[in-house]
Amino acid sequence: MAHPATRVVLVHGAYADGSSWSEVIPLLTEAGLDAVAVQHPLTTLDAGVQATQRALARSSETTVLVAHSYAGMIITQAGLAPNVSALVYVAARAPDAGEDYTALAQQYAAPPASAGLIWQDGYGRLSDEAFLTDFANGVEPSRARTLLAAQGPIADTLFASSTTVAAWRSRPSWYVVSAQDRTINPDLERFMAARMEATTSEVDAGHLGLVSHHREVAAVIIEAAGHRN
Template identity: 40%
Template structure:
C-alpha cells in the first residue's frame, strides 16, 4: 500500500480513560509508516461525541480506519458513517444497533463488576440551573476492574486521572450503525470485568464482524498492544 493510499488510523478512547490508553499501540502503528490521530473524546453525550469524532474524520484527506475502545465503540458506530471511513475496529467495545442505547444493550446481560463500583458526581450545566451527572469508577477499585493485567503503578495513575462519562450518554439511542455498511473487526477481552464479555460477543456477532478473543482486562491496548496493533493491521490490509 502506498503512502498516498495508506489510511489514517483514528483511535477513539472510551469512558474513564483518555487517548493515553493507546500509548503502547501508537508506536507500533507509526513504525509501520501509518498516520495516526488520537483525539480527546468529550465524553458528554453519545450524539455529541460522535459528531465531534465525525468532524475529526472529515478533516482527514484520504481513507480512515476508525478504532473504538469500550464506549468508543458506540461512538465509532455512529461516526463511522462518514464517507472516508473504510473500516471499523472495536476493542472490548459496544457495537450498537441503530436505535439502541448503551443501557439497552447492557441490560440484556448480567452486570459486570463495574456496576457496583460506579460513582455519580453532579456537575454544572452551562447556561442552566440544573446539574448533570458525571459517572466514574471508584478509585480504589479501578485497578482490579479496569486494568487487572496492567502494571499496578500505572493502573493507580489511570485511576486518579479518569475522564468521566456524563450519565446522559447511557440513554441516547444510536442514530446509525456504521457496521451495516463498513467492514468491521472486533476484539473481545475475555477476562473483562468492566464490560461483560458476552456484551462484546453479542454485538460483534450481530454485526457479522471478524472477531478475535484475547484473555485480557478491559484495557487491552495497554496490556496486549501487539495483539491490538495486529488486528488494526489486518483491517488496513483488508481495505488495501
C-alpha cells in the same frame, strides 16, 4: 483491500482519555500509519460524534476508525464518513441503529465494575478500587495507577442517547473480545461481534486490552488497514 488505509483515528472510552492508546500508537506509526487520538468530552453521544467527525475531516485519506469501550457508540454513528474504510471495536459497544444498549446489556450478568460507579454533581467516576480491580485488571500496577490519575469523569447525560445508524452494517468490521473483561460482559462482546459478522479475535485481557495486549490490538488495526503486520 485494493487501497490500504493510511490513517487511523482512535476513539477512547468512558473513564479515560486519548492517552489510553499510548501503547498502540507507536506500533501503528512503525507500520506506516498516521494515527490520531480523538479527545472527546464524555458528555453526550453527539459531542463525541462531533469530535470524531472533526478528526476524520482533517484528512481525506482512507481511514480505519477504532473504538474502545463506550466509544463503540461513537464509531457506530460516525463510521459512515466517506473516508472510513473499516471499523475496529476493542472490547467496545456495538449497538444496532436505535437500539437501547442498556437494555441489551441487561440480558447478561452485570460486570463487577458497574457497582463501583460513584456519582456527584451530575458526573460519575469509578472508585479507585473498581478502577484498579475491575476496569484495569491485567494492567501493570504502575500503569494502572497512571490511568487512574487521568480518569475522565462522565456526565450523567453520556449514556442517555441511542445511535441512529449502524455503520458496521456497511463497513468491514473487526472486533477484539477481552476474555477477562470486568467492565463489559465478555459474552455480550461475543454476541455483538457475531451479530455484526466481524472478523473476531480474543485476547486474555481485562477491559484495557489496548494497554495490556497492545501488540495484539495493534495487529488487528493494521490488518483492518490492509497492511501486513
